[in-house]
Amino acid sequence: MSNHARRRGVTLTIQGLRKLNQAKVEVEIEQHSKRYTLESLSESTGLTPNTLSKVFTCSSAVDKRTLKCCFHAFNLTLTEDDYFYLQSNQNNLAEINPMPTAETSSLLKPDYNSAFDLLDARNKAPQTKKMVQPEDDLQPRPPTAPGGQMPLDSVFYIDRPIIESLCYEGIQQPGTLLKIRAPKQMGKTSLMSRIIAYAKSLGYQTVSLNLQLADADILQNLERFLQWFCARVSKELELLNAHSSTVIFHERIADFWDNSLGSKSIATDYFNDIILANLDRRLVIAIDELNQLFAYPDIIREFLELLRTWSEQAKAGGAESNAWQKLRLVTVHSTEIMMPLSIDPSLLNTGLVINLPEFTPAQVQDLARRYEQEITEQQIQQLITLLGAHPYRLQLAFYYLQQQTITLEELLENSSSATALYAEHLQQQWWNLQRYHELLPILTEIVNNPKPIEIKVSFGYQLQKMGLVHLEGDRASLSCELFRPFFLGVLN
Secondary structure, three states: OOOOOOEEEEEEOHHHHHHHHHHHHHHHHHOOOOOOOHHHHHHHHOOOHHHHHHHHHOOOOEOHHHHHHHHHHOOOOOOHHHEEEEEOOOHHHHHOOOOOOOOOOOOOOOOOOOHHHHHHHHHHOOOOOOOOOOHHHHOOOOOOOOOOOOOOOOOOOOOOHHHHHHHHHHOOOOOOEEEEEEOOOOOHHHHHHHHHHHHHHOOOEEEEEEHHHOOHHHHOOHHHHHHHHHHHHHHHOOOOOOOOOHHHHHHHHHHHOOHHHOHHHHHHHHHHHHHHHHOOOOEEEEEEOHHHHOOOHHHHHHHHHHHHHHHHHHOOOOOOOOHHHHEEEEEEEEOOOOOOOOOOOHHHHOOEEEEOOOOOHHHHHHHHHHOOOOOOHHHHHHHHHHHOOOHHHHHHHHHHHHOOOOOHHHHHOOOHHHHHHOHHHHHHHHHHHOOOHHHHHHHHHHHOOOOOEEOOHHHHHHHHHOOOEEEEOOEEEEOOOOHHHHHHHHHO
8 A cells, every 4th residue: 555545444345245245144044034124233233224234335435343343243254355445546546447247246336436346456456456446436426417217326326225125135035026116206227226236246147128128019019029028138148159140149039939839938948948048147137117018918918927937937846957046037117007907916916016115204304415405304394295205306306406496495385486397297297197087087186175085996096106196095185285286287
């Protein structure tokens, strides 16, 4: 270490993180699958959940004594190979190769500014050289306008520890079928990306597919869709021989297809014989925007049945003889799009279902701090009344408050300038609603009544899934006051 470099705390090496995770899993098995959460670990170690999150995600440097405490909780001894110091020397950054791999991806933050990419560079470099992180990278990045998937290293991502623990634990089980659902802009894809990052940290192979990439004519035909699905997974796994052309690759898939067996049967054989047979590691496939198939009832029914069958196959038989035990599946869909009535609801409720909730007041306060906004508990409650505890609406509010585009007083007054900030979001809600004409008179009645009103429960569930109302029994109220003046204008 050079004389002018300052030590800035320690973070786990890949070896150290694996050792800690392995010990955690072994203890959980001994406890008959009782899983650790950040809260339960906090009780046993005396460390705060926030500090523990930094340890297990390698997102920030911590004190060496913190790592010792975590290791001691699992009867481990911290060695020099389990951690390294972050320094402020910026010159060595040029030696870092910012190409993430499954072996070097972080638990939650595996991009080129994360601790794990530094670890990758450190482990590949000669041992006489120490890889370091520039001091600037340790500071929060300037905020960008909210919207879309949040980067893995975003300081504005609010953890949902219980939900994330369920997801991380779930994908370690053979045959897991994890289903994440919520209205748009609630953080579904951001959570999915962190599940994928966690799986990579365990050494799993991963595939992320977005059904928006499939052409409409592919989505309308089961055989074409399953061929596309198998081809995309194969391509993402780089099963195409380096010396073969893409044309030969697709011909190979086409040759495998024998219509006499049926598309689902062939897709199953392809996964078993071509994909899983060529893997020596566990595989997580994450399917985003599953709702793209909801417009095609026959296709979505057959596909969901197929995923359920694969999940059941993975849970049957011994590990040595069952290649399907390598497979874990994650699906993500937006609940504004209604499942066709002809589809058995159990197809969407099979497996581990995660309904993403709104933020708690404590999480809203945490988000405010990250945007450097001082806000009282009373103002937090007023903000939740106005915007709901909806992640995107809150992030947008704090972003514009930080940019001084609007004051907190103007925002809480639900002024015309506040409404203008959410114009696109409000139009999206209106567009979603217009596809279901039977819901328009029900929402009109709710908007015109400041107090909860009694409605038909089936309609209430639909409006709740769209994020428009809060439902308590058979009584519904508008989910946020931001909606009221807008919907009064378009519905009356």
